[in-house]
Amino acid sequence: MKELNELHLPDDIRYTDDHEWAKKSGDTVKIGISDYAQDQLGDIVYVELPQVGASFDQKQQCGTIESVKAVSEMYMPLGGEVIAVNPELEGAPELLNKDPYGKGWMFEVKPAKVAEYDQLMDKKAYLEMLKGLK
């Protein structure tokens, strides 16, 4: 598995302690899993995404990710309504491993409270948290 200095952690996105990322563009926020998450999970074989139109609170479970190691829960980094999901993932769950910040995005949310986004960790804070885990 990757060492901390081998991880790809973009600067322009926010991170959660469940190892998800969120990226705001305009009124909406795209959600995915971090490089650390995909590396820890190993080969991902199935993704169960939330339904478009469903609303969740922050931290609420909204889907599952199944890898060869385990089934893990997907949590909402911030509360809001799901307005789109990545249709590619059903047929190609490996996109989460190959391109977690690009083609492997999971779903898009219209946030209920924008403040929740601003409170998420930036790269520096996330990296600090990962150091604590290692």
Added chain:
Amino acid sequence: MKQSLGNTGLVLQERLLWEKGRKGRSGFSFPKQDVPSAVLSSEWTGPGPDFPDLSEVEVVRHYTRLSTWNFSVDNGMYPLGSCTMKYNPKINEKEAGLSGFQNAHPLLPSRLNQGALQLIYELEQFLTAITGLDAVSVQPTAGAHGELAGMLLMYAYHKSLGSRRTKIIVPDTAHGTNPASAALCGYRPVPVKSNEQGILSVESIAQAMDEETAGIMVTNPNTLGLFEENLKQISEIVHAKGGLVYGDGANMNAIMGIVDTGKIGVDIMHLNLHKTFATPHGGGGPGSGPVCVRKQLEPFLPVPRVIKKDGQYVLSEDFPQSIGKLHAFYGNFGVMIKAYSYIRSMGAAGLKKASQLAVLNANYVKERLKDVFHLPYDRPCMHECVFTDKVQQANKIATLDMAKRLMDYGFHPPTIYFPLVVSGAIMIEPTETECKEDLDHFIEALRAISKEAEENPDLLRQAPFSCKVKRLDETAAARQPCLAG
């Protein structure tokens, strides 16, 4: 290290049954037709199933060959954490094979089935004594089925009080099925993190518990193999807010005759007869997940229930508040016979001793391996211990590689990558039925593997070498499953 158990030998290949046989071949002679032919209505007829035509010897060799590819508790140590793969004494099979039980029809009237009903009744009595709870239904047929029964009971209880609660607290060290069982019953599972000691803190539950919450599902000992020391106080908090405490008893093997679950506040609990009570599982037989409850929940138990009336055992449906029927007939009766036989042959003192030895064995393995494998929670464990691959990660060796290599040494791998709260988890449950020599052998094998991880890591990445099939492509198998021959 002594000579490795793992060896290579002649392993016979075997084809699918559909690739064997020849049209018209048969394993038996049909009796001569002694009734007149009649034409069947077309709605009852059709092409029929695609069964291969085989002789008896072809069928016997097929399954015998397949059985030699298998690994079971009858061949060797099977330290699969949280699965309690203890040895299953053969006397239990003998009892279950008694013709009175084996040939009994489930629709026999009660008066002709007194022995079977008495066995169910007494087994339920034994389980109340073992758990410290008041009433039991042996109807659920698996651990998760018992959990679902428990959730339905919780729902029925709150409904009877005119309250409708929506959430269930599930700690991150609970069994993986717990949140699923809660969700299946319509509850929203609320995850709660364990503390730095690997157990639940009183404060976190005090914070999570409210009047919208139906209760908490606690696995005790938890999936880190640790005893939930704060459970009594946690139960008091949950009860004070009107909730119930569900105890996942899948790890009961650590605490039989030692912990009175009723006294520490558990209201509902399921047991796994196929783990704790030595009945075969994991492909070796169906399960049984009896649900045990406190007095106030008894009216809601599934029906039919075996009761004693005028000195006779009868099946009663007369429980108007019951959650209803959960399985055809009365559950997996064959499993009940084996568990009954186990409990009777062990006795109270024997069951307590089994738990003590299960805990001793796990602690022995933990102490003898903690200098070579990272132990995330270095404190006395119960029936299982959890290591990680942190030390071996320096050589880019993962838990999976070591688990695969262990097969070459002749052991079933432990549970890996569970519990999820531990990264790269290696979860070892030796059970009480392994003797010290076998434990030592297992420990030596794992120590040898940790050495290989340093000296020859590539060997581990390619393991296993001695098994019939070598390293499998698990990713391809999951992404493009081939489910038919």
